[in-house]
Amino acid sequence: MTIKDVxxxxxxxxxxxxxxxNKDTSVSPVTTKKVKKAIKEINYIPNTVGRNLRKSKxxxxxxxxxxxxxxxxxxxxxGIEERATEQGYGVLISVTHHxxxxxxxxxxxxxxxxxxxxxxxxxxxxxxxxxxxASNYPFVQCCEYTEDAKLSYVxxxxxxxxxxxxxxxxxxxxxxxxxxSGSFYASSEKLREQGxxxxxxxxxxxxxxxxxxxxxYKPESAMEICQTLLxxxxxxxxxxAVSDTLAIGAIKYLKSIxxxxxxxxxxxxxxxxxxxxxxxxxxxxxxxxxxxxxxTSVELVIEKIxxxxxxxxxxxxxxxxxxxESTTSKK
Amino acid sequence: MTIKDVxxxxxxxxxxxxxxxNKDTSVSPVTTKKVKKAIKEINYIPNTVGRNLRKSKxxxxxxxxxxxxxxxxxxxxxGIEERATEQGYGVLISVTHHxxxxxxxxxxxxxxxxxxxxxxxxxxxxxxxxxxxASNYPFVQCCEYTEDAKLSYVxxxxxxxxxxxxxxxxxxxxxxxxxxSGSFYASSEKLREQGxxxxxxxxxxxxxxxxxxxxxYKPESAMEICQTLLxxxxxxxxxxAVSDTLAIGAIKYLKSIxxxxxxxxxxxxxxxxxxxxxxxxxxxxxxxxxxxxxxTSVELVIEKIxxxxxxxxxxxxxxxxxxxESTTSKK
DNA sequence: AATGTAAATGTAAACGATTACATTGACTGG
DNA sequence: CCAGTCAATGTAATCGTTTACATTTACATT
Numbered sequence: 001m002t003i004k005d006v007x008x009x010x011x012x013x014x015x016x017x018x019x020x021x022n023k024d025t026s027v028s029p030v031t032t033k034k035v036k037k038a039i040k041e042i043n044y045i046p047n048t049v050g051r052n053l054r055k056s057k058x059x060x061x062x063x064x065x066x067x068x069x070x071x072x073x074x075x076x077x078x079g080i081e082e083r084a085t086e087q088g089y090g091v092l093i094s095v096t097h098h099x100x101x102x103x104x105x106x107x108x109x110x111x112x113x114x115x116x117x118x119x120x121x122x123x124x125x126x127x128x129x130x131x132x133x134a135s136n137y138p139f140v141q142c143c144e145y146t147e148d149a150k151l152s153y154v155x156x157x158x159x160x161x162x163x164x165x166x167x168x169x170x171x172x173x174x175x176x177x178x179x180x181s182g183s184f185y186a187s188s189e190k191l192r193e194q195g196x197x198x199x200x201x202x203x204x205x206x207x208x209x210x211x212x213x214x215x216x217y218k219p220e221s222a223m224e225i226c227q228t229l230l231x232x233x234x235x236x237x238x239x240x241a242v243s244d245t246l247a248i249g250a251i252k253y254l255k256s257i258x259x260x261x262x263x264x265x266x267x268x269x270x271x272x273x274x275x276x277x278x279x280x281x282x283x284x285x286x287x288x289x290x291x292x293x294x295x296t297s298v299e300l301v302i303e304k305i306x307x308x309x310x311x312x313x314x315x316x317x318x319x320x321x322x323x324x325e326s327t328t329s330k331k
Numbered sequence: 332m333t334i335k336d337v338x339x340x341x342x343x344x345x346x347x348x349x350x351x352x353n354k355d356t357s358v359s360p361v362t363t364k365k366v367k368k369a370i371k372e373i374n375y376i377p378n379t380v381g382r383n384l385r386k387s388k389x390x391x392x393x394x395x396x397x398x399x400x401x402x403x404x405x406x407x408x409x410g411i412e413e414r415a416t417e418q419g420y421g422v423l424i425s426v427t428h429h430x431x432x433x434x435x436x437x438x439x440x441x442x443x444x445x446x447x448x449x450x451x452x453x454x455x456x457x458x459x460x461x462x463x464x465a466s467n468y469p470f471v472q473c474c475e476y477t478e479d480a481k482l483s484y485v486x487x488x489x490x491x492x493x494x495x496x497x498x499x500x501x502x503x504x505x506x507x508x509x510x511x512s513g514s515f516y517a518s519s520e521k522l523r524e525q526g527x528x529x530x531x532x533x534x535x536x537x538x539x540x541x542x543x544x545x546x547x548y549k550p551e552s553a554m555e556i557c558q559t560l561l562x563x564x565x566x567x568x569x570x571x572a573v574s575d576t577l578a579i580g581a582i583k584y585l586k587s588i589x590x591x592x593x594x595x596x597x598x599x600x601x602x603x604x605x606x607x608x609x610x611x612x613x614x615x616x617x618x619x620x621x622x623x624x625x626x627t628s629v630e631l632v633i634e635k636i637x638x639x640x641x642x643x644x645x646x647x648x649x650x651x652x653x654x655x656e657s658t659t660s661k662k
Numbered sequence: 663a664a665t666g667t668a669a670a671t672g673t674a675a676a677c678g679a680t681t682a683c684a685t686t687g688a689c690t691g692g
Numbered sequence: 693c694c695a696g697t698c699a700a701t702g703t704a705a706t707c708g709t710t711t712a713c714a715t716t717t718a719c720a721t722t
Contacts, residue, residue: 002709003709012672013672014709015671015710018710018711019710021709031670031671047708048443048445049384049445050707053678054676068404068424070402077426093426094423249609275579280583280586333677334678335678343701343702347700347701355681357701381680384677386680
């Protein structure tokens with residue numbers, strides 16, 4: 001069932017059929033009716049591949065997630081989808097599982113014209129690759145970015161967020177603060193570590209890298225790290241974890257040795273995962289404006305689709321620290 | 332940069348270039364080298380849209396998820412991706428957010444030939460729509476199915492899983508067992524409710540529908556339900572929740588009134604979410620073979636891609652009940 | 663009546679690949 | 693030396709659209 005069949009049934013040319021489908025003006029009401037009837041009659045559905053080839057665009061945006069096991073991305077995606085739909089774009093998702101080969105595979109959809117643009121939530125591509133890609137195709141980053149990369153991105157001020165969290169602990173009197181970071185080599189990790197460091201130094205507290213430990217983001221890993229940190233001398237009295245899952249691991253370990261988060265040790269996580277408010281104790285956390293991160297990233301990529309050589313924008317959205325039971329110590 | 336440009340640079344016809352790209356035999360080593368050199372020289376990348384149009388296939392499979400906020404799907408997807416890759420297919424994901432309109436929108440990729448097949452993890456389409464679709468396009472279901480639908484699917488035996496969980500409680504002496512179900516009208520909900528009911532009836536225990544309550548799968552909703560259930564007379568001494576998030580909500584409520592899951596009330600959840608083993612207390616749960624559900628669904632859809640009229644397969648994979656702290660009462 | 667204008671429709675060339683079929687030329691065997 | 697074979701390559705049709713341009717027709721203007 002192609003446009004040709006419709007044309008035959010309706011007794012018009014394929015051009016006219018196409019005009020009707022695309023709501024082109026200048027086709028008489030009578031003909032329009034005939035064509036529409038024919039379309040219904042033979043149950044015709046336009047072939048998007050043919051259309052895309054001719055128009056050389058797909059009206060699709062690719063979203064690249066590092067994993068599906070982190071619900072953090074859910075609201076971002078919602079933002080992406082809603083704004084994309086508004087603008088007439090469809091959204092397709094791919095999951096890289098932190099594998100750069102998979103990432104390259106899906107980014108080929110960009111070079112092979114299967115999608116018009118791509119939003120990366122986490123990339124392991126080299127700076128060189130990113131730049132090559134972004135200079136030739138609409139490609140933007142959301143939440144994480146690659147240092148010095150020449151493309152548009154949107155994220156929060158990770159450094160400042162960690163700085164504020166650390167400062168909060170310092171103001172409360174904590175002299176020894178630990179950090180459970182991650183080993184994904186993400187920009188956010190680096191920036192948060194830097195913010196933590198800056199706050200300490202600024203407060204005249206000795207900065208000791210031993211107190212920053214890298215995890216694989218699994219709670220189990222945070223449990224081990226928490227154990228190690230507590231064996232240090234002096235032991236930290238407050239912890240900053242770069243994700244709520246890590247905060248959970250730490251709290252779990254504390255429980256296992258009879259300590260209580262928010263009483264014996266204070267903890268702040270990152271991301272405001274839904275479990276953060278449900279866990280016992282509930283977890284203080286740095287919340288990101290996830291929906292807006294999503295909508296903004298769509299705007300950035302569409303800007304690039306419309307004009308590949310538009311200026312690269314770096315957008316910083318505001319974060320918010322939510323204080324809950326895990327930071328209720330009076331210390 | 333098209334195949335024409337390559338042909339010009341290499342001094343051959345486009346057919347020869349195409350042959351080299353597709354590793355066709357019968358092109359001399361000398362010419363092959365020339366063509367490859369030209370491809371590199373002008374940095375040519377084949378346009379997949381053109382290719383797909385001509386070959387009328389996309390080598391892509393669409394996976395339709397109801398949500399991104401449930402990590403349950405992560406391992407299933409992993410299975411899907413790995414098996415699909417093995418078979419030379421790419422995987423694209425779309426999220427319906429439980430909205431049937433969104434579902435239809437993405438399923439258009441099937442009718443418009445943008446993907447070769449689709450795997451649905453949760454559908455709200457009517458039986459009629461499902462049948463229409465599945466009879467014309469490769470479309471299969473995974474984990475959830477639509478009653479009487481004429482298509483292939485793979486899932487666990489939900490009814491029996493709930494039956495076994497209920498029976499476990501009964502054997503332990505529980506006389507009053509509650510169920511926290513869901514209101515998504517999913518097949519799994521219905522089947523699990525039926526299994527629960529059958530176990531009760533078979534054990535000669537009065538079946539009272541008041542003890543089955545529907546949630547929206549959010550922990551908060553389970554908290555309310557748990558409160559209501561405990562006010563019944565008699566109050567249930569064991570609970571079956573159709574997801575681990577619901578089990579968490581119930582446990583959280585119990586804590587809030589000074590009761591302890593696994594001691595005062597026993598609870599079994601579903602899905603073996605990663606948080607189930609990390610929560611305090613850890614949660615007993617019905618685990619599904621997620622990875623295998625994924626790989627199997629790919630096999631089913633590829634079978635349909637290769638032969639749309641192949642017989643519809645209904646595959647049941649084994650589940651497993653994991654007993655943890657939330658079912659440690661000696662009662 | 664001749665001419666111009668505009669609306670409605672048709673014709674045919676793209677888009678970028680694959681592939682059936684045709685052609686070329688070198689080589690073989692009788 | 694000629695017919696036949698086969699490997700290597702080219703020509704052109706095709707996939708299903710959109711769209712620039714051409715054509716037709718009706719009507720208004722002079």
